[in-house]
Amino acid sequence: MPEKRSITICPAAEFPPGERRIIDAGDGRSIGVFNVHGKYYALRNLCPHEGAELCRGLVTGMNAETTEVGEYRWTREGEILRCPWHGWEFDILTGRSVFNPNQVRVATYETTVVESFEVGVDEGGMVTVLV
Numbered sequence: 001m002p003e004k005r006s007i008t009i010c011p012a013a014e015f016p017p018g019e020r021r022i023i024d025a026g027d028g029r030s031i032g033v034f035n036v037h038g039k040y041y042a043l044r045n046l047c048p049h050e051g052a053e054l055c056r057g058l059v060t061g062m063n064a065e066t067t068e069v070g071e072y073r074w075t076r077e078g079e080i081l082r083c084p085w086h087g088w089e090f091d092i093l094t095g096r097s098v099f100n101p102n103q104v105r106v107a108t109y110e111t112t113v114v115e116s117f118e119v120g121v122d123e124g125g126m127v128t129v130l131v
């Protein structure tokens with residue numbers, strides 16, 4: 001298994017909650033990095049259905065059942081990614097699909113925020129992803 005590489009995305013100060021970056025890993029993989037409520041998550045930018053650029057889809061939430069029959073409430077706003085082609089939805093935090101989480105998922109990658117002492121880099125470090 002090849003060793004993992006670290007790819008620097010940008011300073012954390014320039015990557016606020018609710019934003020995403022799409023990066024080229026340099027080996028044919030495209031990866032989407034998301035800031036969800038202040039934490040970074042990375043997913044393969046390839047939908048397991050028919051290969052759309054999943055990470056360019058709508059970031060949204062989902063309906064969840066309540067204890068009342070037939071009642072739902074909107075939840076997890078900003079944590080669900082909807083594929084732009086046919087609407088399959090994925091949990092950005094885990095890569096698992098909403099409709100079949102144990103069998104349909106997209107690859108995830110570890111992210112870190114690395115402190116940097118480079119001139120001009122603000123406090124908060126650099127967002128990196130391990131691929």
Ligand code: FES
Pocket residue numbers: 047048049050051052083084085086087088
């Ligand atoms: S290609 Fe993503 S849902 Fe069809």
